[in-house]
Amino acid sequence: MSYLTYIFPIAAALCVIYMAWRWMPIFADPFENAREDVPPDEGVETPKRARKALSFSSPEGRITRRDALIALVITLVYAAAAFTGLGRTSSPQSFCKFTERGRYVDIALPEETVVTKIRYFCGLHTGRYSVQLSQDGENWTDAGSLEQSYTEIFKWMDSTEEDYTPGSARYVRLIASDELWLGEIALYGADGERIDASLLEYDAGCAPLFDEQDTVPEEISYLNSTYFDEIYHARTAVEQIEGVYPYEITHPPLGKLIIAAGIQLLGLTPFGWRFAGTLFGALMLPILYSFLKRMLRSTSVAACGTVIFAFDFMHFVQTRIATIDTYAVFFILLMYLFMWRFVSGGKWRYLALSGLFFGLGAASKWTCIYAGAGLAVIWLIYWITRRRREGFWRDFISNCLFCLVFFVALPLAIYYASYYFYGTARGLGGGVGMFFTRDYFDIVWDNQVYMWEYHSDLVAEHPYSSRWYQWLVDARPILYYLERFDDGTKSAFGAFMNPIFCWAGLLAVVANAILAVKDRDGRALFIVTGYLAQLLPWVLVTRLTFAYHYFPCEVFMLLALCNVFTRLRERQPWTANRQMYVFTAACVLLFIAFYPVLTGVRTPTWYTTGFLKWFPSWPF
Incomplete structure (x- = not known):
C-alpha cells in the first residue's frame, strides 16, 4: 500500500467527522439558535417546538409532477449504469440430458487429432463425465474426466491438467456418472484452435451439445457464468421452472421464483438470471424517493437521499447478483413505507399494505422476519402514544384483529403458497387442492425445521466472512470475483458500502437515537427502531456472516441521514444545504472512482491497490 492509500481514508474520515460536528445545532433547545435566511428555492418553517409528547403524527409531503420527474431521472440514470455489463444475453438454452448413470455420447472428429482441451457448459445436477478417446470407434482409452460439481x-x-490427459483421437466419448444435463461443448485441437463443430459427426440425441456454438466464450468470466451464491439461487430458479425438486432449500422459495420469472422472460443467460434483481434494485429508488418526500416533506432532501442510496456500493453490487437479498430489502422498504404512512396518518389501509409486503418479504428471506419485529415495536409504541384518547380500547382491539388478518393470516398464506413448486416437484399434482393435503403440509413444515437447524448449526469458514461490528465501519468487504492477468491488470469486485455513507450513516443513526430520547422525535424513533431490528439479531448470531447481511440496515441509515439534514435545515438552512449537496456529490464521485471494483471492469493493479485499497482488510 502506498502513502496515497492512507491519505484518502483519513481525509474522508476527517470530513465525515467534521460534517457530524456541524450537526450539533440540531440537539440544542428549540430557541437557542437564530435561524438563517430561507434559501430562495425552498421555504422551511421556523421551528416553534416546545417539549412535547412522543407522536408519529406528521403531515405528509405531497408527491408532485416535479417529484415524479426527478425520481424518474434518477431511476433511469441508475438503471443505465446497473444494466450495463450485467452479463451476456446469450448462453446455451438446450441441454443434452443424460437420464441415468452410464449414458454416453460418441463424437466423431473430421480427422485424427490431439484433443488438447474441452470447454463445456454445466447444466443441472452434479457428477462427472468420463472422457474416453479412440482411433477406430471400437477400442477406447480412458483420458480422464470433466467435473460438474455443485459449484459449477x-x-x-x-x-x-489434473483430470484430463490430452491424446490423439478420431473419436471422443463422454460417459455420465449420474443423471446430468450438459450444455454446449467445444473441442480444441493440437493448434489450440476450436474444432469446427459443423465437421463433427454425432447422434441426433446429442445435437444440443453443438447447436449453439456461437455461445462458446473466448474467455470464461462472471459475464458468461454464475458466481458466488448464484450457483445456488439461479440453479434453484431453473429447477422450479423444470419441475425438479430444489437443491437449495435453506431459504424460502419466493425470491428464487422472482429470479425464475426473469429467466422465463429473457432466457437462461447471465443477463436473464440477474435481470429481476437489477430491476428490483432500480425500482427501490422511486419507492425510496416517495418515502423520503412523504416523511420529510422536502424535494431536495428526497432527491439527494435517493442519489446517495442509488450509488451506494452495496446497493449497486448486491442488486446485480442473482441472489435473494435484493428482494428482502425491496419488501422491507415497502413494509416500512406503509407502516410510516399508517402511524403518521392513521389510515388502516396502509397497515394492510405493510402486512402484505411483510408477507412477501418473509416468503423471500427470513431476514424480513427481523423487520417484522421492528414493525411490531413501532405499532405498539403508536398505540401507547394514543392510550389516553377517547375510544382507545375499542380502536386498539379492532386494530389487533385487523393485524391478525394482515400480519399473521395473510403472510402465513403467502408463505405457505410459495412452496407450490416444491409440491409439484414431489408429484402432488398442483391445483388449489394440493395446499390442503397432508403431504404438502409436511413438505412445508419439514423445510422450516431444516432451515432452522441449518442456520443454527452451520459451522463453516470463508476467507471474506465478517462480523456485525465490522459492518459498522466497512471493515471487511466480501469479494465476489477476482481474476488476475499477466499484463498487470485484474478483474475484481465485491460487496461493501460507500465508506463515507457508511460512516456518516452510522453517526446519523446515533444522532437520531439522541433526538428520539431528547426531543421525543417520532421520525427518529421510527428510523432507529427499523435499524436496530435489522442489526441486533446479527449480534446474537454466531454462524458465518458476510457484509451483505448489513444491506437492509442501509435503508434506515439513509433515512437517518436525511432526517439529520432536515433537522439541520430547520436551524441553519444554508449550512445544511451546502453539506447535503457536497456530501451527495462526494458519494457520486467515490462511486465513479470505485466503479472498477464494483463491476469487475479490467483495471491496472496499481490503481486498485494504490488508490482503492483503503484498508489492509479490503481484498482489492
Missing part, C-alpha cells in the same frame, strides 16, 4: 452449475468450464 451454469458455468463454463475447461478440462484441467
Whole structure:
C-alpha cells in the first residue's frame, strides 16, 4: 500500500467527522439558535417546538409532477449504469440430458487429432463425465474426466491438467456418472484452435451439445457464468421452472421464483438470471424517493437521499447478483413505507399494505422476519402514544384483529403458497387442492425445521466472512470475483458500502437515537427502531456472516441521514444545504472512482491497490 492509500481514508474520515460536528445545532433547545435566511428555492418553517409528547403524527409531503420527474431521472440514470455489463444475453438454452448413470455420447472428429482441451457448459445436477478417446470407434482409452460439481452449475468450464490427459483421437466419448444435463461443448485441437463443430459427426440425441456454438466464450468470466451464491439461487430458479425438486432449500422459495420469472422472460443467460434483481434494485429508488418526500416533506432532501442510496456500493453490487437479498430489502422498504404512512396518518389501509409486503418479504428471506419485529415495536409504541384518547380500547382491539388478518393470516398464506413448486416437484399434482393435503403440509413444515437447524448449526469458514461490528465501519468487504492477468491488470469486485455513507450513516443513526430520547422525535424513533431490528439479531448470531447481511440496515441509515439534514435545515438552512449537496456529490464521485471494483471492469493493479485499497482488510 502506498502513502496515497492512507491519505484518502483519513481525509474522508476527517470530513465525515467534521460534517457530524456541524450537526450539533440540531440537539440544542428549540430557541437557542437564530435561524438563517430561507434559501430562495425552498421555504422551511421556523421551528416553534416546545417539549412535547412522543407522536408519529406528521403531515405528509405531497408527491408532485416535479417529484415524479426527478425520481424518474434518477431511476433511469441508475438503471443505465446497473444494466450495463450485467452479463451476456446469450448462453446455451438446450441441454443434452443424460437420464441415468452410464449414458454416453460418441463424437466423431473430421480427422485424427490431439484433443488438447474441452470447454463445456454445466447444466443441472452434479457428477462427472468420463472422457474416453479412440482411433477406430471400437477400442477406447480412458483420458480422464470433466467435473460438474455443485459449484459449477451454469458455468463454463475447461478440462484441467489434473483430470484430463490430452491424446490423439478420431473419436471422443463422454460417459455420465449420474443423471446430468450438459450444455454446449467445444473441442480444441493440437493448434489450440476450436474444432469446427459443423465437421463433427454425432447422434441426433446429442445435437444440443453443438447447436449453439456461437455461445462458446473466448474467455470464461462472471459475464458468461454464475458466481458466488448464484450457483445456488439461479440453479434453484431453473429447477422450479423444470419441475425438479430444489437443491437449495435453506431459504424460502419466493425470491428464487422472482429470479425464475426473469429467466422465463429473457432466457437462461447471465443477463436473464440477474435481470429481476437489477430491476428490483432500480425500482427501490422511486419507492425510496416517495418515502423520503412523504416523511420529510422536502424535494431536495428526497432527491439527494435517493442519489446517495442509488450509488451506494452495496446497493449497486448486491442488486446485480442473482441472489435473494435484493428482494428482502425491496419488501422491507415497502413494509416500512406503509407502516410510516399508517402511524403518521392513521389510515388502516396502509397497515394492510405493510402486512402484505411483510408477507412477501418473509416468503423471500427470513431476514424480513427481523423487520417484522421492528414493525411490531413501532405499532405498539403508536398505540401507547394514543392510550389516553377517547375510544382507545375499542380502536386498539379492532386494530389487533385487523393485524391478525394482515400480519399473521395473510403472510402465513403467502408463505405457505410459495412452496407450490416444491409440491409439484414431489408429484402432488398442483391445483388449489394440493395446499390442503397432508403431504404438502409436511413438505412445508419439514423445510422450516431444516432451515432452522441449518442456520443454527452451520459451522463453516470463508476467507471474506465478517462480523456485525465490522459492518459498522466497512471493515471487511466480501469479494465476489477476482481474476488476475499477466499484463498487470485484474478483474475484481465485491460487496461493501460507500465508506463515507457508511460512516456518516452510522453517526446519523446515533444522532437520531439522541433526538428520539431528547426531543421525543417520532421520525427518529421510527428510523432507529427499523435499524436496530435489522442489526441486533446479527449480534446474537454466531454462524458465518458476510457484509451483505448489513444491506437492509442501509435503508434506515439513509433515512437517518436525511432526517439529520432536515433537522439541520430547520436551524441553519444554508449550512445544511451546502453539506447535503457536497456530501451527495462526494458519494457520486467515490462511486465513479470505485466503479472498477464494483463491476469487475479490467483495471491496472496499481490503481486498485494504490488508490482503492483503503484498508489492509479490503481484498482489492
